[in-house]
Amino acid sequence: MNDVIAGAVCMGSLLIALFFLRFWRDSRDRFFLYFALSFFIEGLHRLYSALHDAGGEDSPLHYLIRLLAYGLILWAILEKNLPRERDRK
Numbered sequence: 342m343n344d345v346i347a348g349a350v351c352m353g354s355l356l357i358a359l360f361f362l363r364f365w366r367d368s369r370d371r372f373f374l375y376f377a378l379s380f381f382i383e384g385l386h387r388l389y390s391a392l393h394d395a396g397g398e399d400s401p402l403h404y405l406i407r408l409l410a411y412g413l414i415l416w417a418i419l420e421k422n423l424p425r426e427r428d429r430k
Contacts, residue, residue: 343345347387347391348391350387351387353384354387355378355381355385355424357379358381361377362374362377365377371417371420372417372421373417374421375417379417380410383407386406386407390403
């Protein structure tokens with residue numbers, strides 16, 4: 342049953358990445374690109390974790406991959422809300 346749930350989470354993450362890529366393609370806003378990359382990384386991580394069950398998800402590598410994915414989301418939010426150079430003038 343865990344493999345089914347892991348596969349569903351992986352599929353959901355990759356599907357969300359495709360939606361954000363579509364929004365990025367339409368608007369060319371980097372916010373959507375960063376979100377797409379984050380969900381793509383998360384989906385690949387879930388796929389790798391499901392296929393290579395080598396003792397659980399408590400190794401530092403798993404945390405670093407998730408930190409990268411969540412860091413991209415935080416960076417996208419910060420970049421969207423920071424004032425731009427042309428707005429300061």
